[in-house]
Amino acid sequence: MSSRYLIRLASAALALVALTLAAPAADMPDPAADAKAFRNFFVTKFPKVKLEDFVNGPYSMNEDMRRQWEEKEQFPPYEFSLDMGKEMFAKPFRNGKTYADCFPNQGIGIRQDYPYFDTKEGKVITLELALNRCREANGEPAFSYVKDEMAALTAYMAFTSRGRPFDIKIPDDPRALEAYQNGKRYFYTRRGQLNFSCATCHVQNPGERMRAEILAPALGILNAMPIYRSEWGGMGTISRRFTTCNSQIRGVPLEPQAEEYRDLEYYLSYVSNGLPIAGPGSRP
Amino acid sequence: MASTIRVRATSTGEVTEVQVLIQHPMDSGFVKDAKGETIPPHFIRELTFEHDGRNVFVADWGAAVSKDPYVKFSFKGGNKGDDLKISWIDNKGETDTTTAKIQ
Amino acid sequence: MTITHSDFPATRRLILIGAGAIALTGLGIMSVGMAPALAAANDTYPEDAFKQKGAADAIKSLYGRTAEPSDKVKLDAPEIAENGAVVPISVSTTLADVTSIAFLASENPNALAAVYRIPPGTLPNVANRLKMAKTCDVIVIVEAGGKLYSATKEVKVTVGGCGG
Amino acid sequence: MSRIRLNMRISIPSLAFVLAIAGGTFALAASSETDFKAAYAAAEATNREAGRLRNQWTVTEEALADAKKAADKGDFDHAVAAAKEAEALAKASIFQAASEKEAWKNLEIR
Numbered sequence: 001m002s003s004r005y006l007i008r009l010a011s012a013a014l015a016l017v018a019l020t021l022a023a024p025a026a027d028m029p030d031p032a033a034d035a036k037a038f039r040n041f042f043v044t045k046f047p048k049v050k051l052e053d054f055v056n057g058p059y060s061m062n063e064d065m066r067r068q069w070e071e072k073e074q075f076p077p078y079e080f081s082l083d084m085g086k087e088m089f090a091k092p093f094r095n096g097k098t099y100a101d102c103f104p105n106q107g108i109g110i111r112q113d114y115p116y117f118d119t120k121e122g123k124v125i126t127l128e129l130a131l132n133r134c135r136e137a138n139g140e141p142a143f144s145y146v147k148d149e150m151a152a153l154t155a156y157m158a159f160t161s162r163g164r165p166f167d168i169k170i171p172d173d174p175r176a177l178e179a180y181q182n183g184k185r186y187f188y189t190r191r192g193q194l195n196f197s198c199a200t201c202h203v204q205n206p207g208e209r210m211r212a213e214i215l216a217p218a219l220g221i222l223n224a225m226p227i228y229r230s231e232w233g234g235m236g237t238i239s240r241r242f243t244t245c246n247s248q249i250r251g252v253p254l255e256p257q258a259e260e261y262r263d264l265e266y267y268l269s270y271v272s273n274g275l276p277i278a279g280p281g282s283r284p
Numbered sequence: 285m286a287s288t289i290r291v292r293a294t295s296t297g298e299v300t301e302v303q304v305l306i307q308h309p310m311d312s313g314f315v316k317d318a319k320g321e322t323i324p325p326h327f328i329r330e331l332t333f334e335h336d337g338r339n340v341f342v343a344d345w346g347a348a349v350s351k352d353p354y355v356k357f358s359f360k361g362g363n364k365g366d367d368l369k370i371s372w373i374d375n376k377g378e379t380d381t382t383t384a385k386i387q
Numbered sequence: 388m389t390i391t392h393s394d395f396p397a398t399r400r401l402i403l404i405g406a407g408a409i410a411l412t413g414l415g416i417m418s419v420g421m422a423p424a425l426a427a428a429n430d431t432y433p434e435d436a437f438k439q440k441g442a443a444d445a446i447k448s449l450y451g452r453t454a455e456p457s458d459k460v461k462l463d464a465p466e467i468a469e470n471g472a473v474v475p476i477s478v479s480t481t482l483a484d485v486t487s488i489a490f491l492a493s494e495n496p497n498a499l500a501a502v503y504r505i506p507p508g509t510l511p512n513v514a515n516r517l518k519m520a521k522t523c524d525v526i527v528i529v530e531a532g533g534k535l536y537s538a539t540k541e542v543k544v545t546v547g548g549c550g551g
Numbered sequence: 552m553s554r555i556r557l558n559m560r561i562s563i564p565s566l567a568f569v570l571a572i573a574g575g576t577f578a579l580a581a582s583s584e585t586d587f588k589a590a591y592a593a594a595e596a597t598n599r600e601a602g603r604l605r606n607q608w609t610v611t612e613e614a615l616a617d618a619k620k621a622a623d624k625g626d627f628d629h630a631v632a633a634a635k636e637a638e639a640l641a642k643a644s645i646f647q648a649a650s651e652k653e654a655w656k657n658l659e660i661r
Binding site for chain 2: 492496500505506508510514516519
Binding site for chain 1: 465473477546
């Protein structure tokens, strides 16, 4: 019997640790109070970082990296994706309609309003989902949520919304509150063999190195999406970021745009309300 | 998306600052793909900048220049509205050329 | 004759020049002499220098002599590369009569990364982005007035630029 | 300021518990194809349950693949060991999902 098995079994025991913790009493979700506490946590933990600078992720908390980023921003690597998105956005579908026909304000300057809770359908609609629905409604096949086309479209839509603060609303509908709460639960739930939650990295350890990467703070983490990652050598959507995060902690990712992921995006965007859209971004 | 070359060239009247970003894989020949097969080298070898009939800057690149390469330099002269011609050729013989106006 | 590469978007406009030459010599070994429009009048692509493994051999192949360190060569590179695939590195110098600037990474499979030819009237300031396989010295060589000057800085690389 | 705690330490009693279960597989004599099939089916079923809880682990899938590969080569000792490992990992992921049902609240910023 190899020692490899012993080690892997031992790591499985990590999951048992959670048992030792007592759970606090369940109480009614209060998104406004959550958002305030969330922001307060990061502002207190990083007193030198300006609020609007959290959207720049690891660059807001590491000087040497910030200089490399500023150098890259002179001619950013997402430039080609942005151009591709702009061109795609303007190009009519075979039926003559365009993406602009599917969105408020012709799709310009609206990134900060996504995701929203659709009270008719009773579910969270992300920008990525809305884009594919737009395509399908016009007889075009859906794009992969994790590939370049979706990244390019969302890059362009984010770009036209730069500087606008996230303005995510939770309508007076118990299902909306439930979606918010589901997203929050997903964010804090430990998963994968490493027994990490999203919060383990992005709340407890932002600014620290996890292996070779400097972890981004959860506050404002979606504002710069989609991102060009040097590690990927290309662009990635929010869907790509969520699924790769899950695999990195050795959890099997859910399907892109699964309800859990949409709810997670809803929660994370809501608690970053007021912080400016900065996408597309670039990251190591 | 006609061109692989993005240019920003701005003149102060005395000096023209030029930045380019080029869409190119710049494969080094040292990286394996998902199947474990080596991706053959594919990189830009030469990049030239021509203004007013002469080369103002020539880059000789190896495979260690980053994907979607970037370079910045400055030259004396060059006025707003002047043409700047930029061309590259890679190790497979592919090329692209663009002419940008100095801003 | 058309050459297509699947990893390139179809929208790219590729202009093939010297296509006949490619047919004769095969891909990848087309000599610069066959595309005179792209070569500087007084210089050619330093094929051999790019093939050398170490920095010293590359410099020797490129210039035929050695460089001396100079505080007039200002090399700007990060302490820790955020990712070895994209390391922003720039150089500027107060030296006069600069004719070329070369960038090397000592531990890359081939040390020489880029050489820039600087004609009269072009300022001796260059910024670019390079790949680094691992932590090593970045060396910049400035050729000025027929002499070679250098500056060196170690850049730590935690995620190598060769791993894809 | 916050109620966040790091819970990454390994609980020694529970570690010993898991290793004791695993120890059972070390003592096995030469395994047969039947042993493998039973072990593999059990592991797969457990992992399916983890899937219903939306909480599978990549390492479980790797161990299952490893088991299958070994069985294809006729190495049933290895195949059974890997299948048992997969089952233990799948059980741990189910356990994780169950305990996180409430435990996630401990991490919450309030």
